[in-house]
Amino acid sequence: MGLSMYTAGQDVSDLKKHVSAIATFLRGHEWLWRAHVVDFFQAKLWQGVDEQWNSCLRHISVEALLLLPSGVIQEEWPNSLKDFVQTAFQLSLSRAQVDSSSCMSLSGVSQAPIGSVLGQGMSVKKIHEIGILAALIAATAKLNGAKDVIDVGAGQGYLALVLAFEYRLSVIAVDACAHHADVTNKRALRIQKHYDARSRKSQHNSSTYPDVRAPRTVTCRVGVGESPAPLSSLLPAIQESNNLLHVSEDTIVDHGVKSVREAKDCGVVLAGLHACGDLSATMLRTFIECKEVASVINVGCCYNLLSEETSNVDKKTPVLGFPMSEAVANLGLDLGRSARDLACQSADRWKEHHPTKAALTFELHAFRAAFQMVLERYYPETARSSPSVGRLGKSRRRRQARQSAMKPVTTTKESSASSSRCSWDEPSTASQDGDVLSLEHGEESVKVEFQVEDVSDTNGTSGDFEKQAQRFDEYAKAALDRLDLSPLSSSVFHSIWREVAPFKDLVGPFYSLRAVLASVIETYVLLDRLLYVKEQAEKTGAKERITVELVPLFEPSISPRNMAIIAHRSGA
Template sequence: MPGISAGPVTSRVLGGAAAPHPTPHLQQHLEQSPEQRRAADIIRLLMLYRPLLDAFVIDFFTDGLWAQLPPAWQPALASATPVQLAGLLGGRGGPGAAWPLSLLAFAAAARALAFPRGCPGGSPRPPCQSSHLHPLLRRHVKPKKQHEIQRLGKLLKRLSQATGCERVVDIGAGQGHLSRFLAFGLGLSVTAVESDGRLVGLAERFDQELLWELGKSKGLGNKRPSLQPLIPRAPQHVAGRLDPAAPWGEFLLPPDPPGPGPTAQNPLGGPGGSEDGGQVLVTGLHACGDLSPALLWHFARSPTVAAVALVGCCYMKLSTTPQPPGCPLGYPLSTSVAALPGHQLSYRAREAACHALEEYEGRLRGGSPHLRAHCYRAVLESLIRAADPAKRHLGLQPGRKAHALSFPQYAHLGLPLAGLDPAEVPLDSGAVGAMLEQQHKVVAFCTLGQLLAPAVETLILLDRLLYLREQGFHCALVPLFNPRFSPRNLVLVAARTPLATVLAGLDKDSEDGDSSKDEDLGEAESPREGQSPHSPGHRP
């Protein structure tokens, strides 16, 4: 894995000499684990720049956000080109303007405290069809998803071999693409759990199509020596909702709304273990909002679960209000993070953590017309608020191709969504023109928010890792997917036994994956021999 510093990065980057004799506060800091220190450092950084982190770009003009930036930053950012902003964001290439040292220190601290997301590697073009997935497993699956299920599937196979568990429970399985690969492609026994009954029906239909094709063709993989033949072993699909507050033996609730099928059964089995008396692996690919912490909560209480591999998403949907005693959900999960002053994260901060950093940097470097969309929306918000101050943050979506429109065209689509008549709003006024001329400032302000976003995601994931560590589990965070294609690419892996054999050699998995032909696999370095599997990452 790419290296993650074990020390307090903020003090090293932002300055300050170490005291000759540790103060009580410093002594306590040194006694913390590297992950606890990193979490504390991130919180201190976020507290320094909380107004920037909590600001909504659509309020750029209505709230005068530019004037709220440090005065020393404003001239440099106002004159910076998109390519120079990309260099500030990615830390590659020297500044093209006289950046203030405080701005450089801010950017360096934000980058240093965030978990390494893996080397993008390969070509910057989008992923193509995966030549190392069986053709029948590519059906109905977009290339991005093919990349994800192949990489996560290999990790789960390694977990299966290390734990001796061949049963996998896929929570939030959707249309069953990952479950299908695990079952048909890797020969694992899979139970796919999905709360939407329509998706369950679609997944079962796709399974039947695949079984029919296998029977007809006798396995296309036999014609491709590089591909393993598929195994005619479909997943079992269960329609049900995860009940985060239930005892571990009562894992599921009926789907919402209840479907016509049988009542949802707990795939983890009752107190005696799983259905076959053995243990299971649990996985969730982009488990949304509170589903991720609920999975970890059940894992921590369920002796039948040997290991978990989880990729979260939609952090803005996490619960942040205090939960009932004994039922930690949302954020924070760990007592370590909950005890840190200033650990709270606003909705806006958690939403920012879901941004696609690499994609935004690519847009900056390419001068993408998509960049004007932020300015358009901020100007539109100003017009809406001027017409009706009660209308604020309405969640308007004038169209996915808004960047290709002129602003009057954009406004004619957006104003009716706010209940306003475009004919009654001055769209060609000097004030509108003056705001549109500040697009470069809006883009620069967005770039500063993007700098902080990975640190916020790191804090959320650190909280989950520390929660598992507090329960005595072995755990790691692995940048498994190519971040160019899969922004939520960090996989949290936890087990009741050491993970060294599971994590070792993941870089070889990427080498014999699709990188040579499809160029859709990122690089991930494995920990060296003897390094602790407890660490969220390892210095190469």
């Protein structure tokens, strides 16, 4: 990939050239990233791919398909295909983790270990993320003399609790879910007892374990939904809570009583670990608009949930999640939901999947595309409602992958034929949960239990066709039943599968090509946010100095959404 990070001193003109190059590249392949798996057979999407590309990719192994999003090419491929993959790779920011000490904030604060008490309930991924991010936040607070941290989108409070108990910071944990606040408070009581006991044992050396204060929790919707509370309304609440040792809902919402500008000595760090959708944009806007916010550290996710309106006529309400910057807005490239879904894909996750598990998922997506033909022909009104399909449950795929881990995956045409593209990290179109296939119909979500057999022993015989046709028959019947649609005979499903079978080995290559664009689109969204901060920094002139950088903080194989925007402000 091109750059691994954008440093604080990076020139804005370089950023603008980068996003312009991305926009040009994406426009050249727009039909590909706007396509959807369910339309593959119905719309004959393989016909939009260069014939040489199809001829080449339909015969390669599942392993090779899984490496495409990582920019891995083969010498014998057509030059145009190699150029496509390499250009995408070069335009994308590298997700390779950088040394945390290279961040401009991280100096003089060592990473505190997360022990069994604080780490209870955390996954390995969460411990990895919070260990690094908490140290960075603590270093940032020390650098700016900030007194408080607002953990935005705090979830169950894992980050907030580490910041409060290990780094002795004053923390407000903000989340829209009251249950999350309740969980955080209960965990805080248990952890407080542990730290109090540890402090009593070391009472002769009080400096070793000074008094700690549990995070304060706030339940409110920030910047999203109906009548959201502005994030800036929490700033007076911090001042009040420092005086009164509590935060009330009235204090937060009734921000007219005490204006943000009246909140003295309110040096605040805004922090968000995987702040979802527009929440990341809200954090950056709050940093720019509120001088009481000394720093912002944002790791975003869920680009599919970003608001994006190209037809917004009210220019006085620039509250969209994308685009944020003038530079990207002026390029006029509308991404849309399909592209933002695709941006959630991770090349690192693709390349780590076991080929057998990938083949199982590929086949399932071929079934879904074939099932769309059933809907179009026999239930057109249902087809027009665009029912979306999730993925086969993780537990079943993991079990089958373990069972087949010692089996070699053949590289024959027929083995490759099983390779319809999987959407491992695409949350809006495919959510993995349990041993089920989810179909959303209107506003209802129904779940279809469906057994997918191991396909690693496909040998390209007529018997293999019959087995796949039978599995599709079972799939389609279960889906129709749960959608309360009238049943069809097996001969209908067998006929449709026979119609699509000659092209099923092109599903995997097609969606692997789409996945090549995932990192490019994510880079486009991230650079838009970075440009926004830099553009606003330029407008402040000599009034204050704003520095910002974009850094891959985490190991991408552990945490694919690892890019952090880190910004600070200082006086002139």
